[in-house]
Amino acid sequence: MKTLLPSLLAAGLTLAAGATLAHGQAHGHKHAPGHGAHVHGQARLLLAVHGNTVQISLESPLDNLLGFEHAPRTPKEKEAVEAMLARLKAPETLLALSPAAGCKAEPAQVSALPGQDGQDSHGDLEADFSFTCANPPRDLEVKLFTAFPRLKRLDVQLATPAGQAAQRLAPGKTRLSW
Numbered sequence: 001m002k003t004l005l006p007s008l009l010a011a012g013l014t015l016a017a018g019a020t021l022a023h024g025q026a027h028g029h030k031h032a033p034g035h036g037a038h039v040h041g042q043a044r045l046l047l048a049v050h051g052n053t054v055q056i057s058l059e060s061p062l063d064n065l066l067g068f069e070h071a072p073r074t075p076k077e078k079e080a081v082e083a084m085l086a087r088l089k090a091p092e093t094l095l096a097l098s099p100a101a102g103c104k105a106e107p108a109q110v111s112a113l114p115g116q117d118g119q120d121s122h123g124d125l126e127a128d129f130s131f132t133c134a135n136p137p138r139d140l141e142v143k144l145f146t147a148f149p150r151l152k153r154l155d156v157q158l159a160t161p162a163g164q165a166a167q168r169l170a171p172g173k174t175r176l177s178w
């Protein structure tokens with residue numbers, strides 16, 4: 001069961017809901033078989049371009065975005081969650097498509113599976129971004145590394161008019177083109 005982070009925030013940041021499922025799912029998402037383990041510092045990005053629309057999905061350990069993976073308890077942790085959500089709700093500051101394409105972001109969909117209140121539990125986040133463009137976009141500047149410095153590696157799967165491809169991004173390599 002996935003829990004929707006914004007509604008949980010509205011309900012007082014009780015991210016413990018679904019925690020029993022979270023532990024098992026953190027190590028193997030059902031919707032993306034074989035994508036690898038939950039490793040701190042690494043995340044996965046799926047990019048699909050169809051004509052003038054772009055769908056981007058980010059799957060990441062919460063640690064990369066927050067510095068912790070349990071339900072927020074302290075005011076500081078709650079602030080960190082708010083700050084993360086604010087960033088994710090401004091997709092154009094994280095994912096910059098070619099300016100010539102004239103793309104507009106739709107509201108991001110964010111869901112999170114926080115860890116249990118144990119020492120070694122893990123939690124993941126999935127964020128889905130959608131853009132509609134005036135012209136077909138040809139490249140993307142990924143700014144996630146500056147927004148989330150704990151992130152060190154991004155494994156990208158692209159499905160574009162140029163075909164399917166896999167690329168690995170890192171803080172010194174942040175541009176995708178097709």
Ligand SMILES: [Zn+2]
Binds near residue numbers: 062063121122
């Ligand atoms: Zn973890």
